Amino acid sequence: MEPAARKKRILSAIVESYINTGEPVGSKTLINEAGLKVSSATVRNDMADLTERGYIVQPHTSAGRIPTQLGYRYYVDNALEVKPVSESGREYITGVLSQNADSPEALLQNAANLLSQLTGCIAFSTTPTGDESRIRKISFVPTGAHAAMAVVIVSNGIIKTKLFRCEFLITPEILEVFDKALNEVFAGVRLSSINRPFIQTAAAGFGELSLLMPSALMAVKDASELAREVSVYHSGLGRLIGEARADSILEFLQNRHDLAATLKRLPQGTAVTIGKENSRVELAYSSVVSSRYQIDGNPSGVLAAIGPLRMDYARMLSVTDCISSCVSGLLSEIIEY
């Protein structure tokens, strides 16, 4: 075998062995496990070279080697073979997800739970992105003598409600007026175009109704803004028990806003982000396996699992990808109705 090819094989073998055992890998172990037909001294020379090029390091002088982030990256990009989830596995996943999946929110929360369970990692999911979605319909439900609830139905399947109060008595006739006037203004409108000027124009257009409308209008505006924001679900915090990374992960979770922003930045499709490649420093020693699900063929929200650098990347990728595609399928079913 050529030296260059052998080095690649040695690197892969080191990564795999370390992923399996968690122990630094020495030259001797390597020969046994990778079945190389060379002596340990040769392997040591190669390892010295790989160390110099930054793929592996020694935790201390007299220890074996462990992969660096660069090493993991090489492994994921070049040496990893991802087997898709088996047919029966896929059926199981679809089965679990279709239970209690009448709203996108419930489905995505379920997906996070399942992802956490199947990967043993902390899992996240976001509701579908709303920017490009349109308002389908607005309804009003009376909740009291002076209070009502605005229900905003969005084309991506999200339904948001917002309570509001009025000085005057809420009657079926008044709600009828709200319904007509506000659907006229909002139906078919993109969520991203509902901003202050839009609302002001709308308010100006109500004419003689302008005394009645403000609270209902604001409720619809608030609900639309809520619908535009993605919600982030997570599952499996308990996995942190006894983990060294617990502190930084908790710090990462601390700020809901940064969390949403980080998830938003994840790439399309199914991908791995290793350690310092992550946009947040708190994840410098974690790997994120993520997959964007689709709605009508367009990339939407994401599913993500966060685990240690040392993880079974092949399994993580196949499971995440499978759940993501099941979510895509079930979501379009929900919306279709």
Add this chain to the structure above:
Amino acid sequence: MEPAARKKRILSAIVESYINTGEPVGSKTLINEAGLKVSSATVRNDMADLTERGYIVQPHTSAGRIPTQLGYRYYVDNALEVKPVSESGREYITGVLSQNADSPEALLQNAANLLSQLTGCIAFSTTPTGDESRIRKISFVPTGAHAAMAVVIVSNGIIKTKLFRCEFLITPEILEVFDKALNEVFAGVRLSSINRPFIQTAAAGFGELSLLMPSALMAVKDASELAREVSVYHSGLGRLIGEARADSILEFLQNRHDLAATLKRLPQGTAVTIGKENSRVELAYSSVVSSRYQIDGNPSGVLAAIGPLRMDYARMLSVTDCISSCVSGLLSEIIEY
């Protein structure tokens, strides 16, 4: 001073000093701080007695004393003076809580956030208990050609929605039928009496409508059951960073169901549960300061803060109590409308 009184004073001084400094308290320190007019040897004798009776322990032979759970309990029950929150503090709390407080859910989530912020602990809150509440009204909102949403409004202010699908086309007329038939059955009914027999009787009573009703009926049943379950909010997980108790708290959070059960079991009014007094072993080294808020004068859900045994009990109690009473007030305002 009599020996008995002096011992009580020594115990209180130990607890207070330890709460403030976190250091085991020795006989010498004690004389300086508590201003006792006796020698260190006398104090040592008293301390030996208190140790024997289980109020204090030594972490190791050559260290000072720290309170046991019994010690903390004595302190909380007998030596603690709780000052109510100042008028301006109370105004601040009411101000924060009234923002964005149009639904009980939002209010309780806010309350948990605020409690965590003001106490520096992890905080929990539950939505109002539903068992004794009654269904006020049911509405239906069309969400698609074959899908609609049931809206169940409960007397404790909780509003739950549930989506459902039908084979047949959803028309305003159909929804009108649902509305009439189901309000007739459910309006005024206690949540706790909505069980299988109740649903079966209802289904049997629909007569010629029985082909149309099942999905709507089940949606209302599901929403009612959801309304009966309390939701648990929490805030301040980030406080766990670097805490020794992080593992057990995460374990405690792990199971949503046990969590709800534990919170349900908390006593009325404002109370402290110290260490092993807690029903969950995971809290054996934590203290829970809790307060039940009221709806119409009846005890309902709870607010709780979980912190280390070594906490400023006086402050914790006054803050928790204040937030709880503000929540009670704001909740009745919400429901009134």
Add this chain to the structure above:
DNA sequence: TTTAGCACTCTCGGTGTTAGAGTGCTAACT
């Protein structure tokens, strides 16, 4: 009942010591 005095115990930080693992280097070999 209180107090002074003293011997005792334990922790904490620092220091050696030893066994074992794994390396890098050199010089010989193919």
Add this chain to the structure above:
DNA sequence: AGTTAGCACTCTAACACCGAGAGTGCTAAA
């Protein structure tokens, strides 16, 4: 040029040991 055997070297982990300092419990006297 690439490979290999052999060996000296380095480093860690575990353990025991030591001395200073803190705080105690006990005793005998006030």
